[in-house]
Ligand code: SF4
């Protein structure tokens with residue numbers, strides 16, 4: 147008879163909302179062809195209309211209605227057979243809402259379950275982002291940029307069906323390739339999509355991730371209070387005032403207090419890098435950042451708080467000095483260290499680091515900066531992956 | 539089924555669609571050819587208006603689709619559309635439903651058979667999207683018919699039934715269809731969509747007769763009446779509500795004949811009740827975890843069951859009274875609250891207590907409040923409620939006051 151199989155799709159609002167929906171629907175429709183029943187749903191508390199916010203969709207497939215009932219009237223399954231990240235920076239973990247803490251991307255993946263990631267990075271680099279698990283699981287990387295497939299005017303790059311084809315490979319228990327291709331044909335009425343799914347199936351490579359691999363950090367969590375301990379009147383404490391920065395022997399500037407229960411950085415796909423040597427101390431970045439992410443250093447320059455920054459790019463846009471603040475692909479970073487402290491410790495090394503960050507950055511589709519950028523990306527990807535990236 | 543019905547059934551077949559509960563209601567509005575839909579966005583109800591908008595944009599549905607500037611206007615427009623003889627649909631959630639309350643309150647007395655989907659949502663503040671039944675229940679005493687559903691299929695089917703019942707000349711009252719936010723409104727499952735021909739056979743056109751507002755039929759609706767008339771008007775609404783159970787039963791019979799679905803009572807659904815010693819009673823998608831636990835406890839040899847109340851107004855006090863008085867104890871699960879009420883209970887528990895008072899045999903009623911604000915009612919929560927109900931059966935007395943299950947203390 148089989149058992150319940152759960153698939154999770156982690157994506158970024160708003161750009162990937164339709165993509166995630168298409169994937170979860172595709173799973174249920176394909177499984178239906180195998181005589182199974184299923185549900186497809188988005189996690190209800192998410193705000194998938196907001197730019198970049200991590201959000202989740204699920205597809206749950208069961209052998210019959212009785213079995214499926216266990217998974218209905220729930221927000222999310224306790225564990226997944228497959229978790230799919232359609233943006234590799236999500237592999238650093240997602241913080242969905244205040245008090246949720248940081249949820250590792252593989253948090254729900256069961257023993258021997260699979261994490262599927264669309265990325266242009268090699269699998270080993272993805273592993274470094276993902277938090278360690280106490281048991282082995284599998285990882286499959288689909289060569290692709292963070293896709294906007296299905297979003298209004300953007301071209302369909304077949305990421306949806308490439309993920310579905312990969313699913314048939316990594317989780318044959320869920321659905322056979324034949325059923326998947328038939329469902330794709332019926333839902334999209336497009337032979338090219340069927341071909342893309344089949345190719346993804348054929349090309350999928352799966353790597354085992356051992357318990358000693360990955361990010362060793364223990365993700366932050368919070369304990370929710372009971373009703374007798376909570377403040378009454380639906381009130382929470384306001385933020386206290388901040389304090390001067392203290393770095394080494396130096397004391398000065400100002401570091402505002404920040405919300406410890408909702409840090410927001412997992413929304414970020416690009417991170418500002420500040421070249422302190424170029425800064426003219428105009429204060430614009432500090433004033434214009436919608437989230438108050440800059441700490442004022444004792445030298446009156448502005449240091450990014452990487453826990454708080456959602457990566458909107460406003461600071462880089464308002465900074466009047468060329469290449470003083472540059473947005474860099476979040477995938478290029480492995481920590482949240484203070485850039486200013488780094489600079490103070492060794493200005494020459496910092497300058498080299500900044501140069502490296504600016505030179506080596508890979509592209510992202512975090513919003514488009516010019517018309518035709520997406521087409522260029524697709525073409526590059528096609529060339530890089532031996533003609534396999536794009537689809538149409 | 540008569541020969542006619544068999545011919546209709548053979549002519550067309552049902553299609554399967556992967557849709558949510560709200561989308562199922564939207565599909566039903568297409569099937570019944572609703573004339574006027576009014577909308578104002580609030581989660582989770584907005585999933586209905588989005589899908590209707592898509593159906594209209596895709597050319598599948600032909601209707602006046604009016605996005606109002608507030609829920610108050612939204613319900614007023616639907617009300618007036620209904621008065622001129624248009625089949626109308628509106629709906630809302632949580633405080634949106636409350637914002638429309640003036641229009642909601644006056645609709646039954648005007649005998650306007652509009653149908654509303656309530657995507658049940660907690661009344662914020664505090665901000666919360668999750669399901670809680672106090673929104674719909676705030677209008678429980680006013681002459682609206684209220685029905686709760688637990689699957690997308692039932693949402694579709696019940697919308698068809700709702701128009702049939704509301705537009706029956708003996709009733710002419712509005713119907714609110716409650717669908718749990720998230721679990722029904724945002725979860726897509728496989729739904730059988732019947733062909734238009736079956737629906738046409740089930741649902742006659744809306745005929746407002748002499749009550750229609752039209753230049754050819756000059757009438758004034760809702761003049762000032764004061765104490766001279768009001769009590770008689772209330773009694774008329776009351777009479778219409780008293781007629782509703784018979785009309786619901788008729789509609790249910792026909793529904794079963796045409797669509798081949800709908801066993802048992804239209805008013806409530808029984809699950810493993812035949813030889814049950816104790817049962818839980820509740821509404822909406824609470825059924826999912828409860829049914830799972832019923833099967834588990836049955837496998838462990840416990841004679842437990844579940845009764846899901848569908849129609850809350852009219853409340854089937856005769857049918858439910860006769861059924862529930864059989865058991866050794868009853869546990870009522872409210873996904874709502876009624877602050878300061880007898881036993882600090884939820885709304886449903888006290889309706890059940892009142893219902894049982896007229897019975898010769900009155901089993902102890904344990905009452906629970908759970909799943910507020912959309913909190914999941916978990917398998918352990920349900921087990922705990924069955925256990926407390928079982929103890930009430932053994933001792934012959936339930937805990938006096940309502941217990942909150944699944945709250946952090
Ligand atoms: S990108 Fe810049 S402006 Fe935007 S949140 Fe981060 S620091 Fe603030």
Ligand code: SF4
Pocket residue numbers: 420424425426427428429430431432447448461464465466467470471
């Ligand atoms: S906007 Fe640029 S130049 Fe102005 S303070 Fe910020 S980093 Fe310095």
